[in-house]
Amino acid sequence: MVTGLWGRVEQQDFRSRVRGALLGSAIGDALGAPLAGLTLDALREAHGPHGLTEPAPAHGRRGTVTAATQLTLFTVDGLIRAHVRRDTGAWHPPTDVHRAYRRWAATQSDWGPDERRKDNGWLAQQEWLYARRGPDRACLTGFADEALGTLDHPKNPTACGAAAATRSAPFGLLVGWEPALVLQLAVECAAQSHGHPNAYLSAGAFAVIVHGLTRGDSLDSAVQRALGLLGARPGHQPVTDALQRALSAVTAAPPGPETVEALAPTPGAEDVLATALYxxxxxxxxxxxxxxxxxxxxxxxxxxxxxxxxxxxLHGETALPAAWLAELEGRATLLELADDFALEMTQGPTLHGPAAAGPGWLARYPAHPAHPAPTI
Structure with a gap:
């Protein structure tokens, strides 16, 4: 069966890569959570000379995630809603994503989301997302009000950490988009909380790399495309240099903690991205x-x-460590949202078009009061 331009094999491969990207990000987040704030010497003292080799408890048990995974989920939610309403005349994905981040911010507050609102959707009802897991201050302040940060007027213009990049993998899953548009959307949405060019360009570069991998490119090819697109952006040099350092380090020294640390002399987004890429x-x-x-x-x-x-x-869902997945916090939510995203991207018109059981889908991803809903 073929749905539009998507054959069954293509749909299955895409879903596997979407699941792989979202679950892989969450697993990496959870694996690193017990080590937050530790020096290399301190983590070796705590976990042995080889460091942490298996998931360890953080926030009360193994497999718990941080705010990075929470925000990634809300990025997906915002992108699905934008896609649902792309033909309504009110299509502006940065606004949909910003509203999703505002829903995340409500989960971090003492009062939670306003249950009287009809646009919260199913994701905001997941109780496990209400845990406060070290949210970056720039995210909290960036999403504290309705004002939308833009590249001309970014929020927190000195914020240069990696929190915006860590929520940006979903932009790379928009495989029907051209890479330049993926970059543009990712940097616009990163500037909603992290207004320093190193932060928002790192988020954009990361999204473009994920985009290439999701479309079947090699990692090196995906990086080269990101470098090419970055070259046209003002302020790109620190990010470009960091990515080039990662590429050069592959043949410069054997993999190990010292090599990894040398790639990240600062906690800036570009150095964190370079380390992850290496x-x-x-x-x-x-x-x-x-x-x-x-x-x-x-x-x-x-x-x-x-x-x-x-x-x-790059490798898809089946390559993920099964034992680590089994203990991952929120795994069921991640899988459900990943599959909803894959379904919307490949079969969207049949989900909310005239011949579809549209109201159920639109109840999961409702319109904002300021946005019209698709006609059913």
Whole structure:
């Protein structure tokens, strides 16, 4: 059976890569969570000379994720809603994504979302997302009000950490988009909380790399495309240099914690991205790559999340470590949302078109009061 331009094999491959990217990111995030804030010496003292080799407890048990995974889920939710309403005349994906981030911000507050609103959707009802897991301050302030940060007027213009990049893998899953548009959307949405060029361009570069992998490119080819697109962007040089360092490090020294640490002299987004990219490039398998990505004195959860998304998009769901998946917090929600995204991207018109059981889908992904809903 063929749906539009999507054959059955293509749909299955796409779903596997979507699942791989989202679950891989969450696994890497969870693996790095117990190491947050630890130096290399401290993590070796806590976990042995080889560092952390298997998931360890954080926030009360093994497999718990941080705010990076929470926000990634809400990125997906915003993109699905944007896609549902792309033909309504009110199509503006950055606004849909920003509203999704506002729904995440409500889960981090003391009062939670306003249950009287009809546009919360099913994701905001997942109780496990209400845990506060080290949210980046720039995310909290960036999504604190209705004002939309833009590239001309970004929120938090000095914020240069990796939190915007860690939520940006879903932009790369928009395989029907051209890479330049993926870059543009990712940087616009990153600027809603992280207004420094190093942060929002790192998020854009990461999304373009994921995009290439999801379309079947090699990791090196995907990086080269990202470098080409970055070259036209003002302020790109620090991010470009960081990516080039990652590529050069592959043949410069054997993989290990010292090599990884050398790639991330700062906690800036570009250095975290370079570290994650290097670990993905030298990975023997996903578990090996993620162990490298988290065992250093930098931002272990962020590096793990970025590396996991890259390797998951590259190899698909079946390559993920099954034992680590089994303990992953929110796994059922991640799978459900991943499959909803894949379904919307491949069969959207049949889900909310005139011949579809549209109201059920639109109840899962309702319109904002300011947006019209598709006509059923």
């Amino acid at each position: 670990c993905a490039l030298v990975a023997e398998d996903i578990a090996h790559g993620l162990r490298l990505a988290v065992n250093h004195g930098g931002d272990s959860p962020a590096t793990g999340a970025l590396c996991g998304a890259l390797l998951g998009a």
